[in-house]
Amino acid sequence: MKFWLLLILAAFIYAEDIRIRQAEVKLEALFTEEIPKDNPNCGGIEGELDDNCYECYICEDERLKTYKSEAKQLKLKSADCKTVSTVCCVPQENLSTRSGDGTCGKKKTENFISVHGKTQSKSTVRSVLIEEYPWRAWIYRKEQYGDDKVLCAGTVVGERSEVVMTPASCLQGLTSDDVVVSFFKDKNDVTDVRSIINHPSYTPSKKHEHDIALVVLSRSQRAPSWTSPVCLSATPPLPATTCVTISDNNSYISTVVPLPKKCESFNIRSALGQICSVSPLNDYVPQKGEALLCQDELRQTDDIYFAAGIALTTKESVTTYTAVYQYYDWIIDKLNEIATT
Incomplete structure (x- = not known):
């Protein structure tokens, strides 16, 4: 059966990905090997895919975790009959289901909410409106509000829109009782914080190394209904x-x-x-x-x-x-x- 395969090979990688890259190079060679005429049972691909376009990875590749659909497996036989490698292939049409339930990461383009009873409008071509990127948030120290008082911006993550991702360094020395979150940059519309979770590798003395924290919102004060996660x-x-x-x-x-x-x-x-x-x-x-x-x-x-x-x-x-x-x-x-x- 005729089918198309798209083997994605990372041209630029980080040091910890060397093992994966070596395996990908090996797979690239297997995909391009010619079947030996004297031994037609060696070389080639075992297994079938339909006529869709596929991405194929070695089955241990971390990127497969970001697909919801189950991968289909192919076996690649080396031309010398000494190696059989298994690859996992995912339809490209399922790319949009990565890391979300279909509602994450959607930018708003029209019908924006009113702020202080006024319709929002862009003052410049590059202006970003409230709700345009509906995962944006701002973290304040309690009772200290205003544009110049923002501790840090944050980003809503997770389907329940109750967690905001931000740098841990912004919250150094603070507890959940010290901070609030706003989705409007407005002191009259803030949400209390239930807990702060710093990454275990973050150390305040080593600023910006493993610098990430999750701010968990109070369930008694939900985020606005228009918020959605990235x-x-x-x-x-x-x-x-x-x-x-x-x-x-x-x-x-x-x-x-x-x-x-x-x-x-x-x-x-x-x-x-x-x-x-x-x-x-x-x-x-x-x-x-x-x-x-x-x-x-x-x-x-x-x-x-x-x-x-x-x-x-x-x-x-x-x-x-x-x-x-x-x-x-x-x-x-x-x-x-x-x-x-």
């Missing part, structure tokens, strides 16, 4: 991916994810749970805690956004982010625990 990414954005983030004056920033070695030249290291992006020189600076929002590189027509990073610091137009994909499993585990308590 999608979470279990893999890093590919180099040269154009993403967006937002400044403290609610302006849209277009930013590009460079090669890992570019980040390392600014002492931004994957081993410390970090990635980076580069914005135009002298452009707006991302607000600390804002998400680095990227679309799936294979589904650019879909208006679905994944949180690839959490903004920490900016220097010379290069912003350091906490790399969300490195904490994907921890976030999901905590969301599950929170939902049952």
